[in-house]
Amino acid sequence: MLGMKLEDMQEFEIDLLLEAIYFRYGYDFRDYSKASLERRVLHRVQQSNLNSISEMVPRVMHDTEFFELFLRDMSVTVTEMFRDxxxxxxxxxxxxxxxxxxxxxxxxxxxxxxxxxxxxxxxxxxxxxxxxxxxxxxxxxxxxxxxxxxxxxxxxxxxxxxxxxxxxxxxxxxxxxxxxxxxxxxxxxxxxxxxxxxxxxxxxxxxxxxxxxxxxxxxxxxxxxxxxxxxxxxxxxxxxxxxxxxxxxxxxxxxxxxxxxxxxxxxxxxxxxxxxxxx
Ligand SMILES: C[S@@+](CC[C@H](N)C(=O)[O-])C[C@H]1O[C@@H](n2cnc3c(N)ncnc32)[C@H](O)[C@@H]1O
Structure with missing residues (x-):
């Protein structure tokens, strides 16, 4: 932890996670806007009782059901009929x-x-x-x-x-x-x-x-x-x-x-x- 801010570490962990997803599935979330992406990743950490974002890396790599959950988290599906x-x-x-x-x-x-x-x-x-x-x-x-x-x-x-x-x-x-x-x-x-x-x-x-x-x-x-x-x-x-x-x-x-x-x-x-x- 010496010399590293928590936010920087979190950003690094998210980068690792997104690289892993891109490598494994070809989905490039690196081009999603950062703020909502970070909120959604932290939501999944909490929901799945994980200790850190890094723990998500092996899960997305080896567990396709977990990856489906992640995809669901990432997609904001708010909609309605005749919206506007x-x-x-x-x-x-x-x-x-x-x-x-x-x-x-x-x-x-x-x-x-x-x-x-x-x-x-x-x-x-x-x-x-x-x-x-x-x-x-x-x-x-x-x-x-x-x-x-x-x-x-x-x-x-x-x-x-x-x-x-x-x-x-x-x-x-x-x-x-x-x-x-x-x-x-x-x-x-x-x-x-x-x-x-x-x-x-x-x-x-x-x-x-x-x-x-x-x-x-x-x-x-x-x-x-x-x-x-x-x-x-x-x-x-x-x-x-x-x-x-x-x-x-x-x-x-x-x-x-x-x-x-x-x-x-x-x-x-x-x-x-x-x-x-x-x-
Ligand atoms: C907020 S909804 C919009 C729904 C509808 N078009 C409307 O305006 O009411 C956004 C949708 O975009 C989808 N989406 C986000 N990223 C996508 C991607 N890379 N490829 C296909 N769909 C995506 C999400 O899964 C979600 O269902």
């Missing part, structure tokens, strides 16, 4: 009119968490007569969240708030038409689900998708440093068709990114960008 209803309203009014000009539409929700955002999108597409020609790819690196998303089962208590947001987003029918309520839960309609493909995809290391008309990635980039944000935005640039749309979260922007010149701003306030044709 104005954004959905804008999509419906201005982006969907453009999507209607295509005979097939591909949409990618990157970082879909437990699926609420994706079902909201499917509902709107249905009401605009677009769902039948659309395939939605909904991805996350957290398998636990993906399982919830695939089931599409949510607590009934949330439906009051979601109904209000659905109306604020320009909903045209009754929100209750889209789910079945049973024993304190609701199950989203199969007619929505059949247009959605849920899959594990890790924005840190996996490949682009092809021919996307719209990519939605909200409240994910905020957890990444500038380098990882650039990697992910390049992935989106490469996945979009010319004139395809990109929707980010309200605290996220393309302004400081390497790929800014490949896009034009379609709606600044709602963070909607459009892929330029010839770059």
């Amino acid at each position: 209803p104005k954004v959905f309203h804008k999509l419906r009014q201005e982006v969907f009119t453009q999507l209607k000009t295509y005979s097939r539409v591909n949409i990618w929700h990157a970082g879909c968490a437990t699926g609420e955002e994706v079902y909201s999108m499917a509902i709107m597409l249905k009401e605009e007569g677009l769902l039948d020609r659309t395939r939605i790819y909904a991805t996350d690196y957290n398998n636990h969240s993906l399982d919830i998303a695939k089931k599409g089962i949510y607590p009934v208590e949330k439906m009051k708030l979601y109904t209000e947001s659905y109306i604020a987003a320009g909903g045209k029918a009754s929100f209750a038409d889209y789910y079945l309520a049973k024993f304190g839960s609701v199950k989203m309609a199969e007619s929505l689900k059949e247009h959605i493909t849920f899959a594990n995809h890790n924005l840190m290391k996996d490949q682009p998708f092809a021919e996307m008309h719209l990519i939605v990635c909200r409240n994910v980039l905020i957890y990444f440093n500038a380098k990882l944000q650039d990697r992910v935005l390049t992935l989106f640039k490469d996945s979009l068709i010319a004139r395809g749309f990109l929707l980010l979260g309200d605290k996220e922007t393309l302004d400081f990114s390497e790929v800014k010149s490949y896009f034009e701003t379609f709606n600044k306030k709602e963070r909607i960008y459009r892929r330029l044709m010839h770059v």
